[in-house]
Amino acid sequence: MNPPIFRRQGILFVISAPSGTGKTTLCENLRATPDFIYSVSCTTRAPRPGEVDGTDYHFLSREEFLLKIERDEMLEYALVHGNYYGTLKATVKEALVHGTDVLLDIDVQGAMAIRKTSDVMLRDSLVDVFIMPPTLEELEKRLRKRGTETEEQVQMRLRTGYEEMKLWPLYKYTILSGSMEEDLTKFRAIMRAERYLSRRLELHEVP
Ligand code: 5GP
Numbered sequence: 001m002n003p004p005i006f007r008r009q010g011i012l013f014v015i016s017a018p019s020g021t022g023k024t025t026l027c028e029n030l031r032a033t034p035d036f037i038y039s040v041s042c043t044t045r046a047p048r049p050g051e052v053d054g055t056d057y058h059f060l061s062r063e064e065f066l067l068k069i070e071r072d073e074m075l076e077y078a079l080v081h082g083n084y085y086g087t088l089k090a091t092v093k094e095a096l097v098h099g100t101d102v103l104l105d106i107d108v109q110g111a112m113a114i115r116k117t118s119d120v121m122l123r124d125s126l127v128d129v130f131i132m133p134p135t136l137e138e139l140e141k142r143l144r145k146r147g148t149e150t151e152e153q154v155q156m157r158l159r160t161g162y163e164e165m166k167l168w169p170l171y172k173y174t175i176l177s178g179s180m181e182e183d184l185t186k187f188r189a190i191m192r193a194e195r196y197l198s199r200r201l202e203l204h205e206v207p
Contacts, residue, residue, distance in 0.1 A: 005204040009125055010096035011194055014104045015187075016111050016171070017131035018161025019081070020143030026131065026183050027105045036101045039092050042068065045083035048148045058088075075122070078109035081156055085110070096125050101191075108167045115170070127194050130171035131183065136162065 017023040031038040042058040044065050053059050060068070065084045068074055075093075077086030087104055095102045104110070111128050133139035139161055143154055168174045175186045194200075 006201040007204045008099055008200045010099050011101045011127055012125040014111050014128040016108050018139055018164045019157040020139055021131050021133045021177055023105055023131050025180055029184055030103055037095050038103045039087055041085055041087055043083055043085045076110045076113035078107055080107045108164045128171045129173045130168045132168055132174055132176050134177055
């Protein structure tokens with residue numbers, strides 16, 4: 001007897017965490033995983049030193065960003081720390097349809113928009129994960145260590161982060177952030193389990 005063949009739609013992994021938690025590094029490590037694409041967001045914020053257009057973000061002018069909203073090219077978008085950030089619809093949907101898992105690093109507003117979307121395919125594929133900083137002091141320490149923000153920007157990100165942390169119960173999973181290796185191990189455990197969910201699988205061929 002031939003073994004059964006299972007197929008499934010891709011999973012939309014959403015990671016949210018207050019700025020400075022270490023989420024970007026976590027996502028960079030996860031991007032190396034095969035059959036897993038990282039959706040490069042669009043933003044109107046200026047690139048940080050070392051950031052590459054098209055790899056870290058698609059850096060757009062405000063006009064270009066608003067045009068994409070008008071043309072309905074955004075799966076979700078939000079105003080975060082005074083700048084627009086958004087996910088391109090086409091890339092994500094195409095990957096999911098082809099059974100490829102997608103990783104999104106988006107803020108709490110973006111995660112909320114996907115939970116509420118009328119697009120059933122997107123809602124069904126969503127697995128949202130919140131990365132909780134161990135303490136507020138540690139968050140501030142990590143944010144300052146990065147050294148890319150002005151004092152005013154640090155204060156704004158800390159205030160936003162504090163508000164974001166209150167929303168962890170809305171997420172399917174919450175990881176209490178430890179070392180990068182610990183966070184990676186915990187995220188990969190979630191990823192594996194979600195890939196084996198029976199409800200996601202479709203028996204393609206019964207021998
Ligand atoms: P940063 O400026 O530090 O790269 O990102 C600031 C915040 O914007 C982070 O919380 C990040 O998750 C969020 N963000 C990045 N891309 C997107 C996106 O496409 N949509 C939404 N809603 N938030 C995003």
